[in-house]
Amino acid sequence: MERPTTRPTTPTTSRPDGLEDRFTRTVAADERIEPRDWMPDGYRATLLRQIAQHAHSEIIGMQPEANWITRAPSLRRKAILIAKVQDEAGHGLYLYSAAETLGASRDELLDGLHSGRHKYSSIFNYPTLTWADVGAIGWLVDGAAITNQVPLCRCSYGPYARAMTRICKEESFHQRQGYESLYALSHGTPAQRAMAQDAVDRWWWPSLMMFGPPDDESPRTAQSMAWKIKRHTNDELRQRFVDICVPQAEALGLTLPDPELRWNEERGHHDFGPIDWAEFRAVLRGDGPCNEQRIGLRRAAHAEGAWVREAAAAYAGKHGLAA
Secondary structure: OOOOOOOOOOOOOOOOOOHHHHHHHHHHOOOOEOOOOOOOHHHHHHHHHHHHHHHHHHHHOHHHHHOOHHHOOOHHHHHHHHHHHHHHHHHHHHHHHHHHOOOOOHHHHHHHHHHOOOOOOHHHHOOOOOOHHHHHHHHHHHHHHHHHHHHHHHOOEHHHHHHHHHHHHHHHHHHHHHHHHHHHHHOOOHHHHHHHHHHHHHHHHHHHHOOOOOHHHOOOHHHHHHOOOOOOOHHHHHHHHHHHHHHHHHHHOOOOOOOOOEEEOOOOEEEOOOOOHHHHHHHHHHHOOOHHHHHHHHHHHHHHOHHHHHHHHHHHHHOOOOO
């Protein structure tokens, strides 16, 4: 997705005759709303909030794994990890570009992140303590992301849906890379197997939290589904993820850290234990293990890159290019 050369003009959000009905019919018909189409204020605000949070998560999410690039156990693993971190930066670019089509500027979006007004996924506020964490993130975190994001390829807003199509293809590679890395560890030495199990023990529950609060504590879900921004509830996606992971864990020879995890024949799904939502809320409000570290590094990187932005603006001005 190319970044717009100018900030798009925000379409009017008044209700000209017939345009609200056209919006409703377009969404009902599973067709796409495009940037120049009329849309309700609430629809625009919901998309901006969701896309911005998603974009912020991609660039903050580079940090936990980039921490292991210089300590990867082999050249092959290093090359794979570098490629993955580069992909995450690209995902942020696609998503910021999609948000810009709704009238937000890149500067506004980044200021929202750096000031703490905007959120990003709570999962990235946990530390990567060992090399096995890189595999666990690929299998569990990227696996949860795919479960959540594949339905977004059918989002009613065109630029977001198109960005997600490419992102999901790349996330699928990341998930397979993580699974393969964990498989190598779980079938290695006793110490490697123990390291893999420890990583899964620490990342399992935060991965389940990635889908957001339970449905009865998610007041925006119903409207997002009515607008076809979302296609499934948080709890539906969380259940799907658990059902996918159980047989994969068996193939890895690793145990998911939930003594209540078992197949429910009547429901046709796996039952699982209660999630610590107090921990989830604490991390969201900034009390996670790495909240200050993550946002501090992001602010520092933004400040250190100011000269690049200034040089690009000077070049554009010299050559008569749009900023």
